Amino acid sequence: MIRKLLVLTGDHGAPDPTKRGGAYHEEDLATHAAMAEAMTAMSGFEVEVVSRHEGLLDRLRADPPDLVVNFCDTGFFNVPTQELHVAAYLELFGIPYTGAPPAAMVLCYDKQAVRVIAEAMGVPVPWERMVPGDGPAEPPEDLAYPALIKPNRADGSVGITKDAVVHSAGEARDYLAFLRDLLPGADALIQEYLPGPEYGLGVIGNPEPGLTVLPPLEVDFSRLPAGLAPILSFESKAMPDSPYWTDIAFKRADLPAAEVETMAGAVRRLFRRFGLRDYARFDFRRGADGRVKLMEVNPNPAWANDGKLAFMAGFAGIAYPAMLRMIVDAAIERLGRPAA
Ligand SMILES: Nc1ncnc2c1ncn2[C@@H]1O[C@H](COP(=O)(O)OP(=O)(O)O)[C@@H](O)[C@H]1O
Numbered sequence: 001m002i003r004k005l006l007v008l009t010g011d012h013g014a015p016d017p018t019k020r021g022g023a024y025h026e027e028d029l030a031t032h033a034a035m036a037e038a039m040t041a042m043s044g045f046e047v048e049v050v051s052r053h054e055g056l057l058d059r060l061r062a063d064p065p066d067l068v069v070n071f072c073d074t075g076f077f078n079v080p081t082q083e084l085h086v087a088a089y090l091e092l093f094g095i096p097y098t099g100a101p102p103a104a105m106v107l108c109y110d111k112q113a114v115r116v117i118a119e120a121m122g123v124p125v126p127w128e129r130m131v132p133g134d135g136p137a138e139p140p141e142d143l144a145y146p147a148l149i150k151p152n153r154a155d156g157s158v159g160i161t162k163d164a165v166v167h168s169a170g171e172a173r174d175y176l177a178f179l180r181d182l183l184p185g186a187d188a189l190i191q192e193y194l195p196g197p198e199y200g201l202g203v204i205g206n207p208e209p210g211l212t213v214l215p216p217l218e219v220d221f222s223r224l225p226a227g228l229a230p231i232l233s234f235e236s237k238a239m240p241d242s243p244y245w246t247d248i249a250f251k252r253a254d255l256p257a258a259e260v261e262t263m264a265g266a267v268r269r270l271f272r273r274f275g276l277r278d279y280a281r282f283d284f285r286r287g288a289d290g291r292v293k294l295m296e297v298n299p300n301p302a303w304a305n306d307g308k309l310a311f312m313a314g315f316a317g318i319a320y321p322a323m324l325r326m327i328v329d330a331a332i333e334r335l336g337r338p339a340a
Pocket residue numbers: 126148150154155156157158160191192193194195198230231232233283285295296
């Protein structure tokens with residue numbers, strides 16, 4: 001019987017490279033409070049919300065809950081490369097948890113791997129080249145412009161600024177040099193720039209007994225001042241003074257049913273292939289050729305009430321607390337144990 005839930009989030013007191021100024025602020029604490037309120041009001045459970053990582057591992061071993069709601073999407077002590085370690089630790093000690101296992105996180109954190117696998121599965125993806133972090137920071141000769149440059153392994157738009165869209169070999173060289181400085185030794189990707197609308201597709205559930213595909217979301221860049229590349233840059237996630245922070249909105253995507261079905265089909269296959277669990281979000285953009293292409297698979301997507309997943313749930317008439325409940329229920333059903 002699952003009765004005691006421990007909701008684990010990022011550590012509010014530790015630095016966080018994906019947040020504004022590298023730390024948690026009132027906007028993060030506000031979404032955390034809304035989540036904690038909804039979780040503690042969830043009927044049938046005793047809920048504890050933990051956002052301190054100091055002492056966490058010992059505590060989990062000494063007094064394991066019945067289920068960890070793993071909303072730690074920042075990593076242990078907010079170290080992005082140690083996001084999977086939290087899930088791995090829980091697995092080692094047999095503590096059930098919601099969301100993706102470590103294997104899925106490893107795979108999805110490597111964008112080149114995601115792209116190669118998706119392409120092999122027949123899912124449209126952008127053209128791409130890698131610039132290895134141990135070689136010259138030079139754009140490949142056969143590159144067509146505009147192109148988008150981003151780190152192969154990163155999250156939260158780290159390494160994707162307004163200048164990530166490059167229009168010439170000179171701009172590409174400058175941006176690669178900037179990335180080299182920001183993330184020394186890191187592999188960079190240069191991709192076909194997808195100029196069309198950006199979509200998100202969120203799912204809750206599991207292949208068995210079934211995935212709920214939420215209505216697709218479109219990122220509304222229409223209010224962004226002319227001259228700024230319409231992308232979800234680091235500024236959009238961490239710089240409140242930037243138009244990227246203030247002028248981007250989310251709306252329900254208005255897409256033909258057949259196209260949504262094609263995307264949903266790809267998402268179902270990718271969910272299974274990457275070994276995702278309980279919920280996930282897939283990001284797409286339309287290319288210059290009119291085709292919708294996969295950009296990213298998020299195994300541990302943002303759970304906040306102002307995040308994309310919550311918007312998508314809202315499009316389906318699912319209120320935020322009900323969305324959280326669906327995630328918990330998906331995990332409990334998967335674990336094959338009745339809810340309390
Ligand atoms: N090939 C591309 N063409 C156009 N925009 C892109 C491309 N790749 C990334 N972006 C933009 O950059 C944002 C962040 O890229 P993404 O790969 O999702 O990285 P992250 O893991 O940091 O979210 C996307 O939401 C999109 O706006």
